[in-house]
Amino acid sequence: MRTAADFNLYYATPDPWHISHARFRDKVLRRRLKPLIRGKSVLELGCGEGHLTHAVFGKARSVVGIDISDIAIARAKSLNLPNARFEICDFLQASFEGHDVITALECVYYLSFQEQGAFLEKVAKEHPGKILLLSGPIVDYRRHFSHKRLMLEFTTLGFAPLKFYNLSVYWYPPSSRIVANLIKLPLGHTLLDWIPESMVYQRLYVLRAPKPL
Ligand SMILES: C[S@@+](CC[C@H](N)C(=O)[O-])C[C@H]1O[C@@H](n2cnc3c(N)ncnc32)[C@H](O)[C@@H]1O
Structure with a gap:
């Protein structure tokens, strides 16, 4: 796992991953997530500077955003979002109790294989019936976060249904x-x-943690 100090180095300058430019991804996320989060309480893991809290989770009843970086959390708090509060916390140590939906967008691939497994197992075993939203760059970049391995892990832990949606496309090669x-043209998202x-860069997974038999 990377530490708070590692992420604070990234956050030495605001918006280190140029997330504020990812308007197409945000639009796709909003379209996919609206029916799942409207009026619900959301726990947003790895919320960073609160970009998605603002751009995607505005229709949630409430959002608790947590991030390991105190610099990112200070910036998220300064947004003064009416439906959100933010806490500095390592999400591997956090309680996931008391929320309808748990999101882990673009943050789980920073964990080791073992930590990823433990995280998914915690959601599957301790939060039956909860919706888990997970996303990441799954092909080529950081190969270890592969679609095949994720699907195997989800199935083994009993998550269902397993729905996934593409969020964005690589800029290289020219065909991509x-x-x-x-896809940015009207109706291109279809x-x-x-x-x-x-050609797929980022993918969103929508999962429901198994209910006990
Ligand atoms: C690439 S940014 C993504 C931010 C936001 N979720 C988005 O998609 O726009 C990854 C974020 O995950 C946070 N993070 C990574 N590991 C974490 C952990 N174990 N606990 C809490 N936050 C973590 C980092 O500090 C960083 O803000």
Whole structure:
């Protein structure tokens, strides 16, 4: 696992991953997540500077955003979002109690394999019936966060249904860049889930933790 100091180094300058430019991803996330989060209480793990709290979770009844970086949390708090509060916390140590939906968008791949497994097992065993939303760059970049391995892990732990949606496309090679531009046209987003696997950059997984028999 990376430490608070590691992430604070990233946050030495605001918006280190240029997340505020990912407007297309935010639009797709909003479209996919609206029915799942509207009026619900959301626990947003790895919330960073609160970009998604603002851009995607505005329709949630309440959001608790947690992040290991105190710098990121100070910036998130300064947004003064009416439905959200923020805490500095390592989400591996956090309690997930008391929320309808748990989100882990673009943060689980910073954990080791073992930590990823323990995190998923905690949700599966301790939070039956809860919705878990997870996303990451799953192909090529950070190969260890692969679709095949995730699906195997989800199935083994009994998560169901397993739904996944593509969020964005690589900019390289040029063929992928053409597709990346096409999907930004009106109704282009409807093509997202049909694009070749090799072009997919980020993917969203929508899972329900198993209910005990
Ligand atoms: C790439 S940023 C993603 C921010 C936001 N979720 C988004 O998608 O726009 C990853 C965030 O996860 C946080 N993070 C990583 N590991 C964490 C942990 N164990 N506990 C809490 N936050 C963590 C980092 O500090 C960072 O803010």
